[in-house]
Each structure stands twice: as structure tokens, then as C-alpha cells.
Amino acid sequence: MAERDRRHFLKTVGGVTLGMTAVSGLVGLNGFSQTKAESVAFPWPYKKVDPIAAAERAYQAYYQGGCMYGAFEGIVGELREAVGAPYSSFPTAMMKYGAAGVSGWGTLCGALNGAAAAIFLVHEGKTGNPIINELYAWHGAEALPNYKPRTPKFDKIVASVADSQLCHISVTRWCEKSGFKSGSKERAERCAWVTASVVKYTAELLNNQAAGRFTVAHPVPVAVKECLSCHGKDGSVANVHAAAHSSCTNCHTDVLKNHPVPLKK
């Protein structure tokens, strides 16, 4: 090994060691770090992220690996540049699984899935769940996308209200409003802008939380609370395992006129 390479190697070892000793507890018989989940230093250190830089990074990353990867990489890529280890060792490419509601299944919006994963990399439940709650309620209520990237593929993309956190519903609402098909390049661009929009708001929420000024701007809708007063956790018909939602009548389209027992009002 040449002297320069050896120094490089040792610097790498030193750098990695600095990052890894914080998360390593035990050394196994094979000499590898046998860290148990419980001993990992968690959550990882947060440093204020520029919402615009994160949104632009998310937009670019969307076209490399889809919505979930785009959202996760938007936040974590900024932290990797600003903080280095341990972010530099995270295999962000794994987050490509969440594209189009996970491998095209149309379930959870991948931008929301990736943003929530990034939030829980720097927060435990006590502080992380309120951020996710605000982000998810905002996604259901706002006309999105509400962020236009600096070098877009299309100059104008119509905004629509999803009333949901699901990929299928969000995209269908947009297709109906815009007139574009779900397989169109315009729809892909729309989802890239939505990913950037979600990342911008996530960064703002994370920064606000770090600065001690996090607030809830999008509470659970009153209509949903009314449904959950019977169907939620402590209700008389507790058969819905959800503490929050944007809309129940999105799917239960006939529930108001065909409710099996009289509604409270």
C-alpha cells in the first residue's frame, strides 16, 4: 500500500471509528461490531436543514429512485453533507422500496413514508409522532404541490387536495383535476413536486422542533373525530385502529345516509 493510500486508509478508519464507537457496544467473536439494537446511540444528531436545499435535493432524487427515496434523501442527504457520520454510512438507496405506495401498490404516499422515516432517524416517538401527525394532516388538507423546483421539467403543475395519505387516492384526485393520466410524465412531475413540497414542510417542522417552537397547525378534522368517538380506541364500537385521518367518507361514501344506527347529529 503506498504511503498516501495508507494515510488515506488510516484517516478513513479514524473517521469511521469516530462515527462508529458511538453506536458500538459489544465486539463479537468474529471481530465485527455486534451492536445490539438497544445499544445504538439513537436518535441521530440533528442539525438545522435548509428547507429549500432539501426540497431541491428531493426533486432531483425523485427521478433517481422515486418518491420515498426522494423524500428520505432530501432530508438525510442534507444531514450527510452537514454532519457526516453516522449519516454517511446509511444505505439510503433501500428507501426506493416505497415508490408509488410501495412497489406500485398505491398504499401510503412514498413521500410521506420517506419523510416519516427521516423524522424518526432524529426523533424518538415522544417528539417524532407530533411532527408526523402535523405533516400527515397537512398533506391531507393542503392543495399540493405547493413548491415549484428551480429547474422543473414542466412549467406549470396543477395543485389538488388529496384528503388522504394514500398514494392511490392522492394521485386519482390529481388526475381528475388535471385531466392527465396516471402514467403520464406530467403525473410523475407532479409527484416529484409533491415530494419536494413534503420535504420542504418536513424540514420546516424539524427546524421548528429543534428551535423549541413546534406548533400544530393542522389538527384532526372534526368530522373524523366524530366518527372516532364511537369507532376509535375507547368508543362503544372500537373497530377502527386509527387515531387520526383526513377523511372517513373518502372510502365510506355511503356511511352518512346508510349508517346502521342513528348518528349523533
Next chain:
Amino acid sequence: MAERDRRHFLKTVGGVTLGMTAVSGLVGLNGFSQTKAESVAFPWPYKKVDPIAAAERAYQAYYQGGCMYGAFEGIVGELREAVGAPYSSFPTAMMKYGAAGVSGWGTLCGALNGAAAAIFLVHEGKTGNPIINELYAWHGAEALPNYKPRTPKFDKIVASVADSQLCHISVTRWCEKSGFKSGSKERAERCAWVTASVVKYTAELLNNQAAGRFTVAHPVPVAVKECLSCHGKDGSVANVHAAAHSSCTNCHTDVLKNHPVPLKK
């Protein structure tokens, strides 16, 4: 530093180096590894996982951090023990975000979210997406849970068919069949068994793929294919951004009798 500690330290450095040099590309000015996402060695090496051991680990992990954490830790915990680095540096606790369809929002089943994340840690899309497709279709079609942990909290848990990949629908179907409330300890135990069941099947699929004998046992239902023939990507009314699903009429309960244009059959 005592000689024994120093040897220990060097072994750790050596172990981590073996794992990290494969994923490190650049060394930043601060001496930390400034790996770019693109330069991370990905996917991570897979070693056959015992489906029963993974299921048991998932069951225990469910009660530590919920369904998504349980599923992810079930697979990745086994790989951490068998392989060591780079798994030993993964902050698995972040996966707690997916509990109850992400922070209680009832969207994507956390066990399915965690399993998909684990699958994409060891597979790229070309081989990973077919595994997710089979797992998700299986989850929608099978009566679950179908795995009983060795030391359960309850002796018997009723199985039910979710017909969906969503937490809310899956839990509601089970509440209606079992008669238990969504906030009950029996429901939590049911979800712990479902997490173990999902992990057992995921491990079997990963092992089959590694052995070159992966097969699709649960294709997209014919009824869903019929809906997507018009509403899917290349259809005349391409407004549904989903390539697969267990059921359209789960939510669209009135679509067959009130379809706006005559159905093909």
C-alpha cells in the same frame, strides 16, 4: 488504555473497517467518511435466515417497538447476528415510526412496511419488487395470523382475511370477526402474531430467492385486473396509480351496481 482494551479497540476498528471500506468512497476534510448515496455498496449481503427464529424475534420486537420495528428487526436482527457489519451499524429503532400504519394513522400495515424495507436492504428493485409483490398479495389473501409464537400472551387468536394491505382495514376485519375491540390486548397480540407471520413468510421468500427458486404463489386477483384494464396505467381511464391490489370493492362498495358506464361484463 490497557493492552486488553487496546486490542479490543483495534479489533473493533478492524471489524468496522472491513464493513465500512466497502461502503466508503471519500474522506471529508473533517476526517469523517463523506460517502455519497451513490457510492454505498448496495444491496447489503444476504445470508439465509431461519424463518422461525426471525418470526420469534419479530414477536418479541413487536412489544418493544410496534409492528414495523418488529418486522424489520425480525429479519435484520437475524442478519446482524449472522453477518455483523454493516448490519451492526443500522439504527433499527428508527423503524418504530411505522406502528399502526405510521404513528397510528392506520395507513400501510407496519409489518408490511418493515418487511419491504428489510427486503430492499438486500435486494434492488429488479429482484426486490417481485418479493414485495408476492408478500403483499399473500397478506391480502391469507387468513392471518398463521404463525403462533412459542411463548404467546394468549393461547388462541382468531385468524381473518384482510383483503387489503392497510392497517385500518386489516384490523377492522379482525375486530369484526373476533369481537374484540381495536384497543384490546387481544388485538395487540393479534398484530404481534401477524408481524411474526409476515416475517416468517418474508424470510422464506428471501431464502427462496437466494436459492434461485422464487415463485409467485399469489398473483393479482382477476377482479382487480379487470378494474385496472381501464383504470390502470395504459387504460382508457388511467386514473389509478397502482399496478396491484387485493380488492377495489373493499372501498368502492357501490362501484359494481353504480358504475358510471356499462362494465365489460
